[in-house]
Amino acid sequence: MSNQKILIVDDEPDILEILKFNLDKEGYTTFIAANGEEGIKVAEEENPDLVVLDIMMPRMDGVEVCRYLRQKEKFNHTLIAFLTARDEDYSQIAALEVGGDDYITKPIRPRVLISRIKALLRRARTAEAEELATVTLGNLTVNKERISVTKDGQEIELAKKEFELLSLLISKPGKVFSRDEIFNKVWGTDVIVGNRTIDVHIRKLREKIGDEYIKTIKGIGYKFEF
Amino acid sequence: MSNQKILIVDDEPDILEILKFNLDKEGYTTFIAANGEEGIKVAEEENPDLVVLDIMMPRMDGVEVCRYLRQKEKFNHTLIAFLTARDEDYSQIAALEVGGDDYITKPIRPRVLISRIKALLRRARTAEAEELATVTLGNLTVNKERISVTKDGQEIELAKKEFELLSLLISKPGKVFSRDEIFNKVWGTDVIVGNRTIDVHIRKLREKIGDEYIKTIKGIGYKFEF
DNA sequence: ACTTTGAGTACACAAATAATTAACTTCCCA
């Protein structure tokens, strides 16, 4: 999962060079741009995972570039880090207001920069992995990795069968699962249980997450509905 | 881990002599060079841990030397400190841009210089190794290199298996690790142990670090939660 | 070489919690 793309935008060639050199060496694919407009152009083309923006640039400064990028759907998950001279209080505030993920003060120490960048990307990567293991329907969130269900931010504890049952139903919201189907998927074909068993589990689920989600289709089965 | 090598590059023989004298006395192995080219030559030969570079030197100045060194893979982890006359603002900026780790203003006070250098070397030694090997969650800190766990600053001694188990769980806080997963990751696939073994280790861990961190997900496994 | 110590594991039983069943009741809808 390496080979992540980083775009650096700065008007000082020296800095561009140093950063690119260091980041390339760390195994990242690095792009550079000497001003805001060019930065946006490259970003559009390359879809970097991280954009490092100098705040102070002639014509179009970093904050503006950031604002532009943040506006676009496709840069929603792009990380943005600002480079700012120490004590430029205003810049830092503006930078964070406009949706920056980090700011790094100049003078730059390559070593520090690298570790900051690594941390940023690492955090983003785990956050993303989490997102993938997660299904959200309305105010209910099911996380298969944590084996947990959250309702309005409140964690709800479910027993194993309850969780499996809910996972099944929520995997295709709106679809009606017949009792047989539920038996096969949750209990497996070789276990035989009484026919009230499902009901009891459904009831426990409803007790915990609320009655409004699981709907009974009489004579057929159940469906999850938001 | 003492006996670190320091290279000093300066065109003033007096300074070289004073610095070498002081650094030798501190137990460092000190090399000297009177100009940029020589500095590079010695650096290539001796692979010093720290290079102290005078910025103002005839022919090849400190910044150029630094740039050259930084370009080379083998000097990646070499610390570079600049010597600069006070108020040479430009130099300081260029120096740090080019990848310097510190700059020290002249006139030099040996005592101050030594402590700066010590601090630099200490930071480099610890920061780099430690930073990557350390995970902190709430008031628990796990250091994979030192195989130690700290709770509220108090070190807790863990046996190897206990430590491995904790490391695994803490590597993805919140994620539930199934018993199988734990067996595979901690014990390996080729060892077969009784099925109460995990429990016993979990209990010992909880005994040592407190019950509030490791949560049982019945029927599935365990997770670390802060 | 002999003891001591402690990690790691196994085992047996207790405790906790989950799953299932049984016995009802209630709810739809023909």
Next chain:
DNA sequence: TGGGAAGTTAATTATTTGTGTACTCAAAGT
């Protein structure tokens, strides 16, 4: 309105985990 399907509840059973104790083995200390 009557009968089957689903809901409810408590009781029962099954499963899983926790815990004390004991054994083995290897490392450390003497």
